[in-house]
Amino acid sequence: MLPTTRARVQITLSPREVERWPDTAARALAHDWPKGRPASFSVPTLERVVPICRHLAGSWMDSQDITDEGVRYAVSLVLSELMTNAILHTNSVWITGHLRKTGDRLLVEVHDEGGASVAAHPHRARHANEHGRGLALVAQSVQELGMRLEADGGRTVWACVQVTAQAPRQRTASTSR
Secondary structure, eight states: OOBBBSSSSEEEOOOOHHHHTTTSHHHHGGOOOOOOOOOEEESSSSHHHHHHHHHHHHHHHHTTTOOOHHHHHHHHHHHHHHHHHHHSSSSEEEEEEEEEEEEEEEEEEEEEEEESOOOOOOOOOOTSSSOOOOHHHHHOOOEEEEEEOOOOOOEEEEEEEOOOOOOOOOOOOOOOO
16 A cells, blocks of 8 residues: 655555565555655564565665665665564554655654563673674664654654765766767
């Protein structure tokens, strides 16, 4: 489903669409993000949604002409970590990712329904720990990282990625003398 509002474009994937991915109509719709518009995608809290959300973010960045590989990698890392944390560490049934470019910054947000078992903050994991390094890696890859509690009881974890200046695209024109 791809409803378009003035402010943002929203894709909502049902558990069935997640299971059938990539054989779903939402995949085709995700390739037509309007330029200059923020994007949102709501997904059920299934681990399978993380690579789907990376795909949706990549399609959105394509539509916004964000081609810098460092920026794309940082957005993918941030989105993967924030989505995974919402899936593993909250009581959410649904989570929503938001992407918005403002000037030279790209804001990545993940909103959950609350009930977090731990507060989201970067910390140093010990060598024996299997988990706990993700937010520290995210913090090294972004300009800002934060969290806010929402009126609906959920929380939004966000990060700002610096978007480097893009060189103008070269036009192919024949020159005659």
